[in-house]
Amino acid sequence: MSQPFDLSLFPGLPPEVVQAVSELQFELSVERAARQHEQSVVAEKDAFITELKKLIEKLEGQVQEYRRAKFGPKSEKLDPAQLELALEDLETAIAETQAQIAAVEEKIAASAADPERATPRKERKTRALPQSLPRVERVIEPDSIACPCGCGDMVRIGEDRTERLDFIPARYQVIVTVRPKYACPKGRAGVVQAKAPAHLLEGSWPTEALLAQIAVSKHSEHMPLNRQAVVMARLGVPIDRSVLADWMGRTGALIAPVVDHMATILKQGSTRLYVDETTAPVLDPGRGKTKTGYLWAVLRDDRGWGGSAPPGVVFHYRAGRKGEYAAEILDGFNGTIQVDAYGAYTHLATPKRTGGKPLRLAFCWAHGRRKLIKAKPKKGSPIVDEALLRIAALYKVEGAIRGSAPDHRRAVRQSLSRPLVDEFFTWLTAQAARVSRKSELGEAMAYMLRRQDGFRLFLGDGHVDIDSNLVENAIRSPAMNRRNALFAGHDEGGRNWARFASLIGTCKMNGVEPYAYLRDLFTKLANGHLAKDIDALMPWAYAQKVIASE
Template structure:
C-alpha cells in the first residue's frame, strides 16, 4: 500500500477520504508493531540464553559434585543470588512488554511464593482521585460506583521513639499534710535509658539476627542516637542476669525427660592475657519428641564451658537418668560408667548420620565401592524412618523390628567382612573401625520407639550458634560465653515452639521487672507464652 506521503486525500471522493485515512493509520500502527516485535524477539532470545545459564548454575548448586560441601547458609546465599538474577530478567521482560502498548498482554507470573500480606499488618490507605470529577459530556458531577484496590508491602526502617513518663503531683489546697503522686513504673534497669522492648530488640539483633553490638551501635547512630557498644553490652548483661532463673528452670524441665540429645560446638572467647582468642564450647542439651508425637514441648539449653572435657557433659547432665542421643566424641564415654557423678550410667544412642558421614568422606575422596555399598545400605534404614516419622513409639518400634532390624543385622555382618579385607590403617579402615566401636549405640534405636536414628535434631539447633560465631567473631569473656548460651537458649526454644522471640523476650523482661513471683516461673517458659496482640 502507498505511504501516506504519496496519497493526496483531497483528490479522493469525499465519501472515501475517511476510509482511506483509517487504513493508513492502521498500516502505520502495524509497521510500528512489527518493529517492536522484532526488537522484543531479539531481547527474548538474550533473556532465554541467560535464563538457561542460570538454570545450569542452579543445577550445579543443587546437584554438583561440591553441593554436599556447601553449608545450608552458603546454599541459601547461592539461591538468593540466582533468584535475584531471574527476577531482574523477568522485570526486564515485563518492562519491554509494557513499553509497547500495542503488544501489551497479561503475563502469567512464575510459580513462586511471592509472599503474603497478613491481615494484622498496619495499613495506610492512599486514595488516588482523578484530576476532574466533571462528566466529559457536560452532565455535571460524576458519582462513585466502585473502586480498584491493590496492596503493596512497604518497609519503614526501625523507628526509635522516646516514652516520656509524666507523674503529676497533687496536693490539697486546704491542708499541707502531704503530696500524692503515683509510683514510677517498674523497669528492668532502674533509672536506665532503655525500655524492656529496647533491651529485647538488642538481644534479638545480637543472638537471633547475628548482629554484633558494635554494628547495632552504628545503626543507632545513623538515627541520631549515640549509644556506645559498652552500654549495649551492659543492657545484655543485665538481661542475662535476670533471665538466668528462667533458663535454669528450662534446663530442669529438659533433664526430667526420659530421652535427650546432646552436642557441643565451639564458641571462641577473647583471652585478654594473650591478646587473642581461645576456644570455649557451648554444650547443647535438647529435647525434641515431635518425631513420635510426644507431649513434652521441644526445647534446648546451651551451657558454656571453657573446654571440651567430658567432665563438662557430666556436670550439665547432673540429675538426668535416661537415654542420651549423641555423636561418637570420646568425652561422653564417662557418662556410661558406674562411677558417673550426678546419676547412674546413661544409656546412649549413637548417630547413624555420623556413621554415614564417615563413609561419605571416603567415597567423595576415593570413590570407594565399599563406601558406596555402605551408603546404600544406610539409605535403606532412612527409607523406613521416613515412612514412620510422626507415629507413636509402639508402631515405630514394631516397624523397625520387622523392617529395619534385619537390615542392620546384615549391615553388621557386611561391616565385619569389610574390616577383614581393608587395612585398619587406611582411611576406609579407620571409618569402618569408628562404626564398629559405636555399634551397640547405633542399635539403640531398634529397641526404643522414642529414640531417633540420628542426632540431627540437636545439630539443627546449634546452627544459629555457628552463624553468630561467624558474624560476632568471638565473645569478649567467659562470662560473655555464658550470656551467649543463656539468651540463645530462650530464643531457640521460642522459635522451635512457634513463638515470636522478640514478643516473648519483651513480655518476659516486663514480667520480671514487675516482680513476677519465682513460684510461678513456669509461666515464663517459652512454650507457655501467649501473645496478647
Template sequence: MASSGAISAARVADLERQLAVAEAARTSAEAARAEAESRLATSEEARARLERMIAQLRRDKFGATSEKSDPDQQHLPFEDVEVAEGRLAEASDAAAKATGNEKTAARTSRRNKGHLPPHLERVERVIEPDSTLCPCGCGEMVKVGEDRSERLDVIPARFRVLVTVRPKYVCRSCDGASHVQAPAPEWLVPRGLPTEALVAHTMVSKFGDYLPFYRQADIYRRQGIDLDRSMLANWSGRAAQLLDPIIDHMITSLKRSGHLQMDETTVPVLAPGTGTVRKDYLWAILRDQRGWGGTDPPVVVFHHSRSRSGKVARDLLKGFAGGTLMVDGHTGYDSLADPKQTARPWDIAYCWTHWRRRFVKFGQDTPSPICEEMVARIAQLYAVEKEVRGKAPDARQAARQTLSKPIVDALRPWLEARLQELPSASDLARHIRYGLKRWDGLTRFLSDGRLEMDTNGVENAIRPIPLTRKNALFAGSDDGAETWARIASLIGTCRLNGVHPDAYIAATLRKILDQHMTRDIEDLMPWTFSE
C-alpha cells in the first residue's frame, strides 16, 4: 500500500514537471508569437509608410502641389471637347448661311462675363450700307439709330526704334563762337541699344513671368532682332545695381514692423570650378497688413543664403524691431524665440495650413476618420477667418475669442485621446504630436487680431521662385542668386501693391538716371507709384 502511494506521488510529480515544461513552452511560444506579431506590425507600418512616401513623391512630381482643388483643372478634360464643339457650331452656321436657313432668334450669349475693361483702346469701324437712297425714290434716308458690338482684339508685341535728335544752334553774327545744344540724356547702357522700358520688360519676363533670357532672345529673333542672352543679362544687372537703394529702403521699412511672415525655398546655384549645382536657399520676409486694415504697405524681400540654419534666420532679422513672426514648423526658427541666442526674441506663431497639410496628404493614401475629422475642424476655423478678414484687429480678436476659441479648446483633448489609440511610431501619431508640440504658437492668433492663421501670404509671394527655378534651371553664381533675390523682391512688392512691375521699373530707372535725389527715395517706392 505504501509502495502504491509512493508510485502515485512520483507520478504526480512527473506530471507536474511535464505540466511546468508544457507551460513554459506555451509561455515561450506566446512570447515568440507576440514578438512576431510586433515585428509584423512594425513591418506593415513601415510598408505603409513607404507606400505613402512613394505615392507622395509621385504626386509631388506629377500631380498638383496644392491640396485645394483648382476649378480650372477640372475643366481641362473638356477643353478639347469644347474645341470640337466650336468646330461643329461653325460648320452648322456655315451650312445655315449657305441654305438660307439661318436662324434670326437670339441665342444665349457665351461671351466673356461682364464687359470689356474701359481702359482698353476702342477702335471704331463704321460699316455703311452701299446706298442710303430710298428705293422708292424719296431721296436720302435719315439715320435713326445704330447697332454697336464690341470684340476683343490683340496687337502682337512689336518693337520700335526711339530716335533721339539733339539739334545744334550757332550764332551767325559772331562767326559761330556762340552755340547751344541740349545735353544728352543719361542712358542705362552708355551708347547702348535698350530703353528703360525694354530692360524692365526683360527683367519682369525672367523674374516675374518665368521666361529665361535665352527664350526671350528666341522671341526677339522672330522679330528680326538679334539680341544675345548675355546682353539681356548684362542689361538686367545694370538695372539691378541702380535699383539697389530702393530695395535697401524696403528692408529698412520692414525692420520697423512688428508682425511679419517668413519662409524659405530652395534655389539651385552653379558652384564655381566644380561643374555641379549646389542647393542654396532664398529666404522671404513679408509684411502684409491688408488682412486687418493696417496702414503700412505690403512688402516682400528675398535674401540668398547657402544654408537653412537658424543662424541665417537670426542674421537676417538683426536690427528688426521684434514682435510676432509667423512661420512654418522648421526648427531653424526656434532660436529666434530664445533670449540666449537672439537679442530681441520673437513671439513665434505657427502656420495651421502646414499642420493641416499633413493630415490631407496622409488621408490621400490611407483613408482615416481622424484625418477627415481634423480637416473638418480646421475648416470651421477658416470659416471664421473668412468672415473677419479686412476688419479691425479688435473685431477680429473678439470674433476669434467667441467663435474660434471653443473649437480650438475642444481640439486638443480630442487629439490627445486619439493619440492614445494609435501606435506611437505611426505617421498619424507623429502628425498629431507635430501640432501639440507647437500648440502655443498655433493658438497665438486667438489673442492677436493682427495675426493670420497661416503663412499663405509669404508662400504666395514665394511661388514665382520655384516656377522661375524650373525654367531657368539654376543661377550661375552667388552674385546671380543675390540679384535674382533682389529683383524678385521688387517685382513681388509691386504685385502686392497692385502695381504693374514693367511700368514701375521703367519709370523708376528713368527717374534715377535723371538724378533723382536719394533723400526723396520714399517717392520711388512701389506703393507710391501711379501710372
C-alpha cells in the first residue's frame, strides 16, 4: 500500500474496522520511514566508502612516490639537501592523507546501524620521550571525591599518565657584573677590587654562550644572520644584522689558530685523507654579482679500518678550483688521497709535485657508478644494469669488512674483490667497443676505463676505502648553509664560513654537541688557553673530557 487509505470515503464502517485500518496504516508508515532511513544510511556509507577508496589510492601513490624518491635510482640525481626537502614534503603529505582517512573511518563507524558493535579505532602508538628532558607534573583532580554512598572521600586506586612535548621560548637576559671597590676608611691603603672577568669580545655585549648560539644557528642550523635578527627582535632584543655580523667576524678571526692547528694535525698524523670541494659563491661588488669561490674539504676518518686517530674535517676557502690550490692545501702531506677524478689532483701524483712526495690517488667508485646511472637512456640499458650489479657485488664485500684491521681488509679484497674488479674492467672494455665514444654512456665508461689504476688502488691497501662518500657527506652542511645564505659577502666571509664549518663538522664526527663545544672553546680562548695548550682546544679533546665526566 503506497498511499494512506482514506476512511472518509467509506462512511458507516464499524469502529473496530476503523481501528484496525488505522493501526495498519501506522505500522506501514513506520516501516516506510525505517526503510527510507536505512536506504539513506547505506547511501551515506557508500559515499564514505567511495571517499575512503579514493584516499587510500591517493595514499598508496604518495607512499610509492616517497619510496621512489628515497630508494630509487632517481635519488642519485638529487642533491642530498634537495632530497631531504622533498622527503619532508612527501612525509607531510602522507601524514595529512592518513589523518583524512582516519576521519572518514570514524564517520563510517558512527553511521553504523549498531554503533555499539563498531570496532573502536586503535590508539596511535607514541614514542617514548628522552628521559633526560625535565618533566613538569600537572595533576588534574576530579571536582569532588566525595563518595555518592555517603561513606566519605573515595580512595586513590591508580592513575593514568600521558606525556606531551612542550616548548619554552628562548629568553634573553642581561648579566650585570658588579665589582665593589673597597678602601681603607682611614685612607692608609689603596683600593681593593676583584679582577674583571675575561670576555672573548672585549667591549661588546655578547657572552660566550650567545656567540656560540649565533654561530651554531648560522653554520649548523643554516639560519642566516638577517633571520636571526628578526627572531631576536621578536623576543625583545632588537639587534641589527650588521652587529651580529661584526660579532661573528671578530669571533671567526679568534678561532683561526685553532682551525689552522687542526688542519696541521690532520695532515701530519695521517697516511690517507679524503679531499673534495664544493662551490662557495662570494659577492663581487666590482661587477655587481657573485663570483665562484670554493670550500676545499680535507677529512680524516680511520674508523673504516679500526684506526684510533679521532676523525676530523677542515674546510679551506680558496678563490678557485685550480690545481695550485689543491697543492697548497696538501702541502706537507704524503700518502693517499681519496678523491673524485677531477683533474686538479692529477699533478699531485707526479714527480713534479712540490711540497712532498707524489701522492697516490684512490678514485671513488660511487662517482663512477653515478656517471653510469646518469648516462642511462630513458628506455633503459642492459649495459648499465649489468654494471650496477657488478659494482653492487663489490660493495657487499666492503660492507662485510668495514671496521676490520687493514691486513684483513686487504686479504679479503685480494681474495674476493680483485677477481670481481678484473672481470668488471674486462667486461666494460668489451661493452665500450660496442658503444659510440661520443655518447653519454660511452663517455661514462671511458671515465672509468682511463682511470683503472686509481679505481684499483683500494684492492692493495687496507687503509683505503672504495669511495669518498665520507667527505661528500661532510660538505652537505656547508652546501645547505650556502643554499640559505645564497652567498658570502666577501672572500674573508668565505674564510669565516670555512672555519666555523670545520669546527662544527668535526664536532658532529666526534659525537659532540656543537653549541656546548663552541661555548667551552670561546670561554677558554677568552681566558688565554690558546697560548697554554692548543691541543686541548680540539673538538676530539672536548669529546674525551665529556666522556670522562659521565
